Amino acid sequence: MSQEIQQIKTIVADPTPLGLFGLAMVTLVASSQKLGITSGLSLVLPWAIFLGAFVQLIACFFDFKHNNTFGATAFGAYAFFWFGIALSWLIKMGIFGEVLSSQADTKQLGFAFVGYLIFSLFMTLGAVETNKVLLIIFLLIDLLFFGLIGDVFGWFHSAHTLAAYAELGIAFLSFYGSGAMLLNKHFGKLFLPIGKPLGIFK
Template sequence: MGNETKIKVVTADPSALGLFGLAMVTLVASSQKLGITSGVSFILPWAIFLGASAQLMAGINDFKHNNTFGATAFSAYAFFWYAIGFTWLIQNGVFGPELAATVDTKQLGFAYLGYLIFTIFMTIGAMETHKVLFIIFVLIDFLFIGLTLTSFGIMEHATHQLAAYSELSIAIVSFYGFGASVLNTHFGRTFLPVGKPFGIFKK
């Protein structure tokens, strides 16, 4: 047997790109939920390219970092936005009037419920990453609670407002997280603090 040579490939942390994608799509989408804008026509490109594609790129690169948590989170939310984009296309008749006519929003409610369950697990994991990420995941929990209940027709106005303000808050905190990820790495020091892990589950 010959000598074995191991080569380490260094890649940049993709978190900043993923958080920027999340911040952009939630900012634009929340404007519609809050009634500031109307329709989904001009949300769709940001959902596909920033919410979905940017987060998928971040997820794929986190796999290369052997970061199971980041890879799973970014990739899962990326596919969420691809799916949401397709639901909007279906609702607006892009795939024909038959599909548009048979839309049942309760099916979307079950999808939101699934993502709520997923996000609760990820929120626990985020407690041992940093506090900014933990806040983002808690806000995503509230977003999915609001979306799930709205889709099932439960207190629709109140739960829609919960989803709307949660989504806007996700955008604001994600912009901060993106800025911290870029600038802290760029300057090689803590330029924007993100808070230490809670240290409950992982010492």
């Protein structure tokens, strides 16, 4: 008796424009604090949690439905980065009590940044064969984590400034990437260029 296997494909929209919009918003708000334009983290937290974390997590889920391992892994990993960083800020601000706040060692965040830099370098290699906008975004993410690591461990004086401007660059490029991919899909043609893959590894 033969057994037939039926596969049902669920068609879902490309979540990349939404995910990039979330990344753009959170990095824009966070960079304003690093650059000294704004102060404190209280009103960075909502954007970190909802735009940096939840929006990218939604994009991650739908990229998995697209069978897009690269996009799903990227959005998922950075979503949980923003969950982690938001919780770390809350601990340092004393929201969970003085005991946790007093035991916060910023160098542990530095090691987390090292892990994310390693991850981002791998993702940068993948972005080489995606498009040029994403490649530049990932290069800026690499610079951001390098600056954050340098700032935490005191490697060089301008590390904080490097992180701040890299984060601002991520915001602007992510806004462009989100808009370009959205309009290209909406109009069914190349409306705004995002740059072809470099073709180095393929």
